[in-house]
Amino acid sequence: MFLAALSFSFITKALGGVIMKSSITQIERRFDISSSTAGIIDGGFEIGNLFVIVFVSYYGSKLHRPKIIGIGSFIMGIGSILTALPHFFMGYYRYSKETYINPSENSTSSLPTCLISQTLSHNRTSPEILEKGCEKESGSYMWIYVLMGNMLRGIGETPIMPLGISYIDDFAKEGHSSFYLGTLHSVAMIGPIIAFVLTSQFAKMYVDIGFVDLSSIKITPKDSRWVGAWWLSFFVSGLLSIISSIPFFFLPKHINKPQEKRKVSISLPVLKTNEEKNQTANLTNDRPNVTKNVTGLFQSLKSILTNPLYVIFLILALLQISSHIGSFTYIFKYVEQQYGYSASQANMLLGIITIPTVASGMFLGGYITKKFKFTMIGIAKLSFFTTAISFLFQLSYFAVICESKSVAGLTLTYDGNNPVTSHIDVPLSNCNSHCNCDESQWEPVCGNNGITYVSPCLAGCKSSSGDKKPIVFYNCSCVEVTGFQNKNYSAHLGECPRDDTCTKKFYGYVAAQVLNVFASAVGSTSHIMLIVKNVQPELKSLAMGFHTLIIRALGGILAPIYFGAVIDKTCMKWSVTSCGKRGSCRVYNSRLFGMYFLGLCTGLKIPPLLLYIVLIFAMKKKYEGKDTKASENERKAVDETNLEPLNNNGLLVVSDGADSKMHI
Template sequence: MGPRIGPAQMPEKETKATMGTEDTPGGKASPDAQDSRPSVFHSIKLFVLCHSLLQLAQLMISGYLKSSISTVEKRFGLSSQTSGLLAAFNEVGNTALIVFVSYFGSRVHRPRLIGCGAVLVALAGLLMTLPHFISEPYRYDHTSPEDMPQDFKVSLCLPTTSAPTPDPSNGSCSSYTEARHLTVVGIMFMAQTLLGVGGVPIQPFGISYIDDFAHNSNSPLYLGILFAVTTMGPGMAYGLGGLMLRLYVDIDRMPEGGISLTTKDPRWVGAWWLGFLISAGLVALAATPYFFFPREMPKEKHELHFRRKVLAVASSPVSKGKDPVSEQSPGESPKKQDGLAEVAPDLTVIQFIKVFPRVLLRTLRHPIFLLVVLSQVCVSSMVAGMAIFLPKFLERQFSVTASHANLLIGCLSFPLAIVGMVVGGALVKRLHLGPMRCSILCLLGALFCLLLGLPLFFMGCPTHQIAGILHQPTQPGPGLFPGCMKPCSCPSDDFNPVCDPSTHVEYITPCHAGCRSRVAQEALDKSQVFYTNCSCVVGGGPLPAGSCDSACSHLVLPFMLLVSLGAALACVTHTPSVMLILRGVKKEDKTLALGIQFMLMRVLAWMPSPVIHGSAIDTTCVHWAQRCGHRAVCRYYNHDLLRNRFIGLQFFFKTGSLVCFALVLAILRQQDKEAGTKATTCSSGLEQQLLLSGPEKKPEDSRV
């Protein structure tokens, strides 16, 4: 009973379109009226350029959180499960509205709606930076008083610190502080939701607008350029994260005495908010032209010049092979009118909502469609977990900085993934692969991706020996000096790690090592801090500030090469799996089948996968930071457990994808056998009929 949105509005569209086209090209209009109209925005080439830049900026702002997720955890005391849920909230608003966007189609002013969505994305990016400006400056040593330099005396072994140490921690647990923390986290969740809502109309409306008003032969080229440019967005997001995280978080409000941290210090927090600010500005700039594009523009009349040259060089059979497609399209339109894709414009919103579940169930009954979508869900779950938590995994496992981890991912993983996607599409086109061979290609890609993941279980670093947490009693440390920490009264929630280079044992604070003095040495533009007179260390020190260096950080490059090659092989299966979906459903259901596939991947993969990976990472934590009696961010992980569970989840999803493609291949072979038996039975029945009718016809033949 809702308002009818469809054929009733089409005459208005046509009259507006004809009025717009008749005013500009005709010589009857006045030159002032002709000059006042910005004819440059009636070019579909300009729209392709603007849309490529907009989607690039949008993917940068949506992918930037993934590059700085570990930094946000440290800054606001979040567990990996909470940060995974934060990253997944980007998909909540998107999934809730994508079905209605596919319904409205071309009934709205698409460029203007794209511009409004982009403005909402930019506002969401600005909202993500708000927690930085409303929070207090970052204090990497929470036990030092406000009027004292951080980690100056409080982290040392001083008997006088026994009484005043509980005061700052009690003060930090006030109801106001807790409410402010919840407000900050709530703002980030709201910003991620708005980011997903704003991104809903950008891609589908842009693609349909290009396809409607571009020349028929130019449309695939324009869409290929669009996808090629936008796939660089996530890689640029990681590159931007690698640059921004080298800067200190409070670069806009540095303390007077400066800071004594380096990027290798586990307490270092980079300027995570600055990347959101830059990306939001780029999105706002890219959104401006969309408010000047018309609702409908004249369809492009001419083919691109260099494309005509290519077709002129090509042989005539190629052009002949393309003609039947254009000739068949008018003939297929009556058949498609029976399907929902053509009936949808005549439906009201309420009728569309009632019909959609029936079409969903009808589409899910196809075994090929269901299995291919499940395999893509497995691949997407793997990609979602890797994209969000791989930087953190590299930081913890190989002791690299956050900026270095992001640069490795942006320079290796994403370019190879793009190459894999292009190779998959080229193989399908060049070899003219049918459904059977497409399933074989997908099966081989999943198999080799699985095999490349096996060595990752054995490429990692052992867990640091941490005094009081993970410490071998055979090595020197507090075990040899039982009373070395008794007079120190060390604060329980302090975190200022120091390393004993002789034994490779790490202490949570200098106080836990019994250190009573601190020395700062200036070297070039950096200052190195050492702690001396340490009663729990053989020789008394000096102990350098910061965590112990990893002995196997050289393995990070081979690890990333294997991960990137596996990502490339997984992306090879993308195009042939889409072809399996298109050829596995009815013609009238192809459009909605792709929409259902997109929705199921978001609901079953991109939303739950970050939470699953975050929960698995949290189970490997051996030392939590405490915030007002509750655990906050994890400070130390068991590296072996972290590697086995993180890589094990990837192995599980790769195995699921391999099994689904194997079942698809088995079903296609069974269908081929059934088709072959039907053909043989039909031919044998025809032969029997000929044999039976043969003796009766022989006399007639002899007479002839």
């Protein structure tokens, strides 16, 4: 019963993690924030986790573990629901200054066209109305509640894995723990599958579905301003987490089984001195004083931090996993911007690709390690080989970067005949200089010449088909001056689609992505062994806990932020809030986006390759001088791979490279 309850909780934990990752782009648009700010929201989960990780690790095993897990699952559910709540306090989503939705009239204001007599739209609004609208603007500080909800979800998630695994290890029959652990992680893969399906379906629905007349919405899911019903995913996740918490409150603190010779869960800060090593049998009865614990802690930290093998692997793991975390956080945005897919399509495609690939890669990696009975040096060589293969596939991404979109006023002059050296302050052309357009607006239209214009006014369009869908604009003077050989100089609402060349490149990207993820997953299965077997046996728990702490703090929190900051550098057109501040990005320089994003991912993988070589030589120097008995101990260590997480803090699995890629 405990295994069934914990499996359900693992599913909801994974579900919430993937939903947050795949909803980042939607949150960014809804709250009119930059990618770096969205990265702070994403890192909130790790911040919340770090707040309580030490307390849970130390005190959790002394309390009623099922109830603590139940409380954690309940808090995790409340956090997910809190993340969704701002949707109900922000008013209706206003995707354009010119197309403000009026729910009572079920209509929108007319789109601005080129009229010589018109005045700029922002001059028609009084300062008082602007100030009032500024307070309710989507780009306000309501995103802080989303951050708080994600932090709360991180706090609630903390006890589920370490306390759940230690409970199974304490009360399962001898030899059954590894089977239960394997079952647990296999069932947990249901979570990401459900998450990708949910986010894909909800991303197709308009954010204010049920509150506004959908016939008045003029944009489509492929529009860069489209926001899907992201909040529904968090509500579903939150409710499932709360439901998963219920069974734990009815489970016993101890299962009535003979406890002779059974293992006792070791919490993170508990460190054994030389005297205590000889008194393992009385571990639960010995209570060293606080001074000894603190002294022992610092001595143990000094011991692992002066261990070259441990430090080398810690640094390379941090760089490698930071690359995975940053990549997975923004890969949905990358596919949308680079290849022109909607958020719904990106979520579904990446879900279909990632889940089975990671699962099969991890299985193969574990099978190879067991089959060939690799020593520790063999495991390090396998990790180096798979990292090198993954790096080569990562390099192939650069060959399938698409050229930037043809956008008049950003990549081309407004007459569409010449490229521009910079997207900043591109001067108007004769075709639209007389139209008195608001250059800050973003209402893209696609001309029949295949060029996207920032607005129908800047395209020089004189009239439109009204509210009929699809909305078409006629007599567009800027389309005419491009030399387009057609008498119908019109444009339709929305950006121009990607060309066939870019579509073909997407298929190449998908193939490289599958091979890259597979290679990474194969090499990640035995990472835990390179941590716990290169330190003294009594320091395994501390070594793994410190590893997790560093990965979460410097990888899980910081990686999304600096990846987001780099992505922001490639934005060509920012939205402008009613407060006059910069909002979210409307369109990126696709080529620069690809070069910067992939360059950062790839750059973080180069130092680990070099460090793996240093690590292998250092391990050879340490182990090859030992006798055959040491080699036998190494082989025995490999056989304990599946059981090792049970002897330590359950958070070990989280810092694994493959799990960090999924960030579950």
